[in-house]
Amino acid sequence: GESVGLHLPTLSVQEGDNSIINCAYSNSASDYFIWYKQESGKGPQFIIDIRSNMDKRQGQRVTVLLNKTVKHLSLQIAATQPGDSAVYFCAEKVGNKLVFGAGTILRVKS
Amino acid sequence: DTEVTQTPKHLVMGMTNKKSLKCEQHMGHRAMYWYKQKAKKPPELMFVYSYEKLSINESVPSRFSPECPNSSLLNLHLHALQPEDSALYLCASSQGFGRLDEKLFFGSGTQLSVL
Numbered sequence: 001g002e003s004v005g006l007h008l009p010t011l012s013v014q015e016g017d018n019s020i021i022n023c024a025y026s027n028s029a030s031d032y033f034i035w036y037k038q039e040s041g042k043g044p045q046f047i048i049d050i051r052s053n054m055d056k057r058q059g060q061r062v063t064v065l066l067n068k069t070v071k072h073l074s075l076q077i078a079a080t081q082p083g084d085s086a087v088y089f090c091a092e093k094v095g096n097k098l099v100f101g102a103g104t105i106l107r108v109k110s
Numbered sequence: 111d112t113e114v115t116q117t118p119k120h121l122v123m124g125m126t127n128k129k130s131l132k133c134e135q136h137m138g139h140r141a142m143y144w145y146k147q148k149a150k151k152p153p154e155l156m157f158v159y160s161y162e163k164l165s166i167n168e169s170v171p172s173r174f175s176p177e178c179p180n181s182s183l184l185n186l187h188l189h190a191l192q193p194e195d196s197a198l199y200l201c202a203s204s205q206g207f208g209r210l211d212e213k214l215f216f217g218s219g220t221q222l223s224v225l
Contacts, residue, residue, distance in 0.1 A: 043116075051211060098214055100152035101152060
């Protein structure tokens with residue numbers, strides 16, 4: 001059978017609904033975070049970033065929320081579209097290195 | 111130009127072959143990176159070059175040899191690879207290295223298969 005560790009968490013949403021993708025980060029000293037989108041056959045694409053001295057940042061159709069108390073990051077996508085289907089990674093700055101989280105698959109149903 | 115260009119897109123090589131992956135950016139960035147990504151896993155850092163000097167080597171085996179000929183180019187020379195080295199190899203660049211809010215821009219990667 002397949003190993004559980006090979007399966008990324010998957011979020012399925014209806015087109016037009018809002019999506020919330022969550023990420024738990026590991027290092028309480030991390031001071032900068034980025035969300036990346038990776039489509040099949042492509043490299044990670046920058047979506048939005050946030051510094052640790054902020055708890056919310058908004059972009060076009062996307063919002064990132066940071067809760068440093070529980071080391072939690074979320075990405076909210078408004079009015080999700082089929083083109084949003086991809087794997088989403090959060091990444092944290094640990095010292096000089098950008099370290100990626102495990103990733104979440106977003107599937108948009110039309 | 112906001113692109114990081116990687117060649118080739120796909121590469122199949124035997125365990126005795128020598129091959130090279132190439133990466134180019136024309137954004138004036140002074141830091142360049144190699145990441146390795148296995149299927150269904152996040153990218154993992156291999157090397158960082160800052161101002162054409164190697165700044166980070168994440169204990170990568172010597173069968174992977176990076177080279178930064180100038181600030182726009184980054185190569186990864188491959189020799190005597192193993193089948194478990196099959197992965198997507200991603201190049202990235204950033205304006206600098208060591209700053210807090212350094213955004214990395216990625217290429218599309220080279221999908222490497224080692225037979």
